[in-house]
Amino acid sequence: MKAAESLSAAASVEDATSRAAQLAAAHADAVDREGRLPTEVLDALRAEGLLGLLVPTRHGGPGLPLRTVVNVCRRLSEACASTGLIYAMHQSQSAVAIQHAQNSDWLQGLLARMASGQWLVASATTEGATGGAIRSSACFLDPQTDGHLRLRKNGAVISYAPAADVFLVSARRAEDAAPTDQRLVAVLRDQIQLHAHAPWNPMGMRGARTDRYDLVADCGPEQVYAEPFSVHMSQTMLPTSHLLLGAVWLGIAVSALGRARAFLRHRNRGGAPLNPIANLRLAEGETLVQQFRGTLAACMALYEDADGPQTATERMVSYNALKVGASELVVRVTDIALRICGIQGYMEPGEFYLSRHIRDAHAAAVMVNDDRILGSLSTVVLGVPLNRDL
């Protein structure tokens, strides 16, 4: 893309993001209260062309960099974290679809449809039998006599399934394959049947409509990505999901601290005596947000510097450290915001009410359990040098 074109693309993304974020903010409380998808915002994201931002120009998209999308995600999350979460997961799945289509006509054609139809991509990796251990599957790709593949995945945890156009589903390569010998398959909405379990009443991220399903899919063998799922995970899904979700958690933290600052300004304007302790808390929150932004920015730069000197292991440790650090920081910052706002943050209604932010923040540590991530790092970190240069 030429410089002038990329400038105007950036300006139009900026404007479109502002409009979508305004809409998301207007509906955030209703979406949370009713535990419903932010359909009006998803419609706007489609209409504004913000869903297909990563799709390369040769497939009809603008081919914008992940950094742009991470910033869109943060802006949406400041307004409504459920919307941000949907956007983050969709873009991470899109990145996988883009990076790993290889020379498959069908999978490349999917990218063109994602751009032209502004398709929403969902993820079905978690499974009842294996729980949070997404690097192993019980379900498998089962060839049928007519040449199709059938896939039955029970207890799949899927966010925003009713709105999704395509699902990336993990499964064992074949019935006799080991649990970790997995492939990813792109299944279209009309190829999938979802039998919902009793609906969950989640603590937070209620607008993402994360529910459990028994999934049955019938699709063609050309819809299976050629490389093992482990390659998608390490090369694309892990870095992009931690960067995009990191932007979601940062968005929540910024929004909560913004409410706390507005609360203090409101008090000051009303002539209340200065509250040095609350001001100190605000400063503490600001330092944590700076730390948060710094870690996210460092990982973003690491992602962009694909040819840099860091080993694959060092990169994996950095992205996972971002995930675990962000889960802690977002909870700490929302807690600080609550202490500053006091009862005004605790009680509804009111412009300083923080319940939604606090409940949404707790999704970070659970959505791929932090302990599982630390567990997977616990042996690796023994060999990673601590005294690396900046």
Ligand SMILES: Cc1cc2nc3c(=O)[nH]c(=O)nc-3n(C[C@H](O)[C@H](O)[C@H](O)COP(=O)(O)OP(=O)(O)OC[C@H]3O[C@@H](n4cnc5c(N)ncnc54)[C@H](O)[C@@H]3O)c2cc1C
């Ligand atoms: C808001 C939200 C949206 C989600 N959306 C989707 C989606 O769209 N698609 C999808 O596929 N999944 C989704 N998930 C599921 C998510 O990806 C995880 O699989 C799920 O949250 C893990 O659940 P868990 O904590 O019960 O499982 P586990 O990770 O199994 O953790 C259960 C317990 O076991 C411990 N534990 C287990 N194994 C280890 C280990 N090896 N080391 C250390 N501790 C261990 C954990 O500490 C924890 O106490 C979503 C989850 C949330 C919260």
